[in-house]
Amino acid sequence: MKLDFGPVWANWSDLAHGALVTVEVTGAALVLGCLLGLLVGLLRLDPRRRVRYALGSVYVTFIRGTPLLVQLFLLFFGLPQFGIVLPAFFCGVLGLGIYSGAYQSEIVRGAIQSIDRGQMEAARSLGMSHGMAMRAIILPQAIVRMIPPLGNEFIALIKNSALVSLLTISDLLHEGQKIISVSYRSLEVYLAVALIYLLLTNATGFALLRLERRLRVGGLVQ
Amino acid sequence: MSGNAQGPVLAVSNLSKSYGPTRVLADVDLSVQPSQVVVVIGPSGSGKTTLLRCCNGLEVADRGRIEVCGTTLFSDGRLLRDSELNALRTRVGMVFQSFNLFPHLTVLQNVTIGPRRIRRKAPSEAVEQARALLHKVGLADKADALPGTLSGGQKQRVAIARALAMEPQLMLFDEPTSALDPELVGEVLQVMKALARDGMTMLLVTHEMNFAREVADVVVVMDHGRTVESGPPSTIFSAPSQARTRAFLQAVIER
Numbered sequence: 001m002k003l004d005f006g007p008v009w010a011n012w013s014d015l016a017h018g019a020l021v022t023v024e025v026t027g028a029a030l031v032l033g034c035l036l037g038l039l040v041g042l043l044r045l046d047p048r049r050r051v052r053y054a055l056g057s058v059y060v061t062f063i064r065g066t067p068l069l070v071q072l073f074l075l076f077f078g079l080p081q082f083g084i085v086l087p088a089f090f091c092g093v094l095g096l097g098i099y100s101g102a103y104q105s106e107i108v109r110g111a112i113q114s115i116d117r118g119q120m121e122a123a124r125s126l127g128m129s130h131g132m133a134m135r136a137i138i139l140p141q142a143i144v145r146m147i148p149p150l151g152n153e154f155i156a157l158i159k160n161s162a163l164v165s166l167l168t169i170s171d172l173l174h175e176g177q178k179i180i181s182v183s184y185r186s187l188e189v190y191l192a193v194a195l196i197y198l199l200l201t202n203a204t205g206f207a208l209l210r211l212e213r214r215l216r217v218g219g220l221v222q
Numbered sequence: 223m224s225g226n227a228q229g230p231v232l233a234v235s236n237l238s239k240s241y242g243p244t245r246v247l248a249d250v251d252l253s254v255q256p257s258q259v260v261v262v263i264g265p266s267g268s269g270k271t272t273l274l275r276c277c278n279g280l281e282v283a284d285r286g287r288i289e290v291c292g293t294t295l296f297s298d299g300r301l302l303r304d305s306e307l308n309a310l311r312t313r314v315g316m317v318f319q320s321f322n323l324f325p326h327l328t329v330l331q332n333v334t335i336g337p338r339r340i341r342r343k344a345p346s347e348a349v350e351q352a353r354a355l356l357h358k359v360g361l362a363d364k365a366d367a368l369p370g371t372l373s374g375g376q377k378q379r380v381a382i383a384r385a386l387a388m389e390p391q392l393m394l395f396d397e398p399t400s401a402l403d404p405e406l407v408g409e410v411l412q413v414m415k416a417l418a419r420d421g422m423t424m425l426l427v428t429h430e431m432n433f434a435r436e437v438a439d440v441v442v443v444m445d446h447g448r449t450v451e452s453g454p455p456s457t458i459f460s461a462p463s464q465a466r467t468r469a470f471l472q473a474v475i476e477r
Contacts, residue, residue, distance in 0.1 A: 121280055122322035122381075126336040126388060127312035129304070136339055140326050 007183035008192045011175075018175030019196050025092050025171060026161045026200075030154060032097025037104025042134075044109050056105065063102035069163050071095050076167045092164035092171075100157045107149045111142040144215050151208040155201045162197070172196055229292065230255050231392045231423045232277060237286035239272060239447075246272045247283060248447040254392065257421040261434040261455075264444035265470055270427040273444070274396050277425065278314045279307050290314060291391050312340055315385030319397040321377040323369040329356065329380050330365040336388045348387075355383040359413050375406030379413055386417075393417070395426035431474055435459050443467045 008015070043056035063071070072095040079086060086094070115138050123133035165174035176193040180186050232254040239247040246269045254260045262270045275281040277288060279301055288296040291313050295302050302310060324332050333352035337343040343351075356362050359379040369377055378398055385393060395414065399407045411433050418424060418437050428434060434441055435455045442452040443464070451464045462468050 116322070118318060118320055118322035119324065122316070122318065122324070124308075125278055125280065125311055125314075125316035126384070127308050127310075127340045128336075129308055132339060136335065137324055141324075 003188055004185060005188045005192070007179055007185045008188055011179045014175045014179065015172065015192065015196065018170060018172040019200065021170055021175075022158070022161055022172040022197075023200065025089065025096065025164055025169065026154075026158050028093040029096035029100060029157060029161070032093060033100030033104050033153075033157065036097065036101025037108050040101060040105035041108025041112065044105065045112060060102045060105060063099055068095070068099050068160055069166065071099060072163055072167060088164075088167045088169050092161070092167055092169050096157060096161055096164065099160070100153060103153050103156075104150065107146050107153065108142070110149075111145040112138055114145055115141050144212070147208060147212045147215070151205055154204050154208065158201050158204060159197065230289075231258075231291060232425060233287075233289040234273070234277070235287045237273070237276060237283050237288065239269075239276070239281070239283040239285075245447050247276070247286075250286070250444075250447070250449055252425075252442060252449065252452075254423055254425050256423055258439045259418045259424045259426070259437050260440045260442060261438040262425070262427045262442045262444055263429070263431070263434060263470070264450070265473075268444040269447040270444050271396055274394050274425065274427050277394055278311055278316055280316075308340075312336075312388050313391045315382075315388060315390035315393040317378070317381050317385055317393065317395045317398050319400050321369075321374070321381045321401070323377055323380055323384070325369050327369075328365065329361065329367050329369065329372070332369065332380055333384050333387050336384065341388070352383070352387060355386050356380075358386075358416075359383045360409070373406060374402045375409045378402065378410045382410075382413055382417070391423060393422055393424045393426075395424065395428070397427050397429065399428065399430060429474065431459070431471070443470065445470065 040056045040059055043052045044060070047053050072091065075086065075095050076088065076091040119137055119141070120133055123137040124130070128136065161171060162173040165171050165177065168174075170178075172193055176189045180189045183189070230253040232252070234250060234252040237247050237250040237252075238245070248269075250269070250273055252260070252262075252273070262273065264270050272281055276283050276296065277290065279295060282301050283296060283299075285299060286296070287294070290310060293302070293306070293310050295307070295310060301307065324335070327335060330349065330352050333355055334345070334348040337348040337351065338345060353362065353365065356365055359382055361376060361379055361383070364372065364376060364380070369380065372380065382398075398414070399410050402410065407430070411430060414424075414426075414433070415437055438455050440452055441455045441458040443450040443458065443462075443466070445466050450466050451458070451462065457463075458467065459471065462471065
């Protein structure tokens, strides 16, 4: 059998466009996931505040305990039963963002709880409110510790974004499948798609490594 | 600012606290008058640190009463409301055994952050004040250093400057030299002596008996959550009335 990458070259602009959509979906979901992650991570800091803690826990339990694909289908195929019809792209971003937020919230919580208790005590002893101490003292230190696990999470998000192709979104995988449906060159096209994903994930990993180093030099880490 | 200008800066009465079945404070009474230096000594586990931490609300007692600068910090098992507690804490400086400097901020920023964020002081004014304080604790040349690059003694002196930047009416010291290498203890004690000489009101927990003898106006001996006795250092160190005080001092001096 001979490999024929002709269809890949002939349709490279479609693949590039698909890659761009993948980056857009992932990027938007990333922003949403970070916001949700920070919010829910803070909600779950103190088990004594029962209502907040319970709200956060229900979210994390449900999202981490069910398949992402099912969550996406619930948004895209389920919500229309209530008359809520969301555009596919929006559903993809929402689904991925909510999913990633659950994992990111645990990263946020873990990083904050890893900061020595004395830091909060010193800040409060100066007269800072809990919120001010969190913003000025705890979070700047915690964020540096969040970066390595967040890097893993971002990379996972890029790969998980392939599922949105099932919501009719023309992402990288979807564009690849369209090319296959005409050329029947599954192996070559999927290989090309896989390589582009590899490029995206590694570029992200590299960028985060640079960021981490910069923060270290900037003195945010001892 | 305080309710009665002549009254004590700190008044603790009948303070009790238990962790489960363990009693850490049992009906403790203590008062600190303006410009007084009160030193609490006693074996480890005697409740000294808990007592000190109760005085700025880091720990909450079970029963009793604490008045700080004329404000009731704690009574009837309840702590002051959070917003008022924050305001009161700006008038009470705290120095920890483990320094607790903010590692992501420079020495100067550690000292200015309180005045800037809480007092809303202008940056130039806060920096000027911080430089003066750093000069006072002998660290003017370390303003731009990060805490991680300092020795323990230097860290503790920065921590003292950070607390002083809020212009407190009372300073609490929780074993400020216990985490230091022996050769670094002196520089921190010197700063504290100067502070006492300037008339700062101080409550401190320490194992430095010479410092207590030299600087304290009142020495309080604690054991098992109770105050065993208290009095001027000359009495406590030379002619203690309680057997437990004698036993403790003997153990410390023989060390």
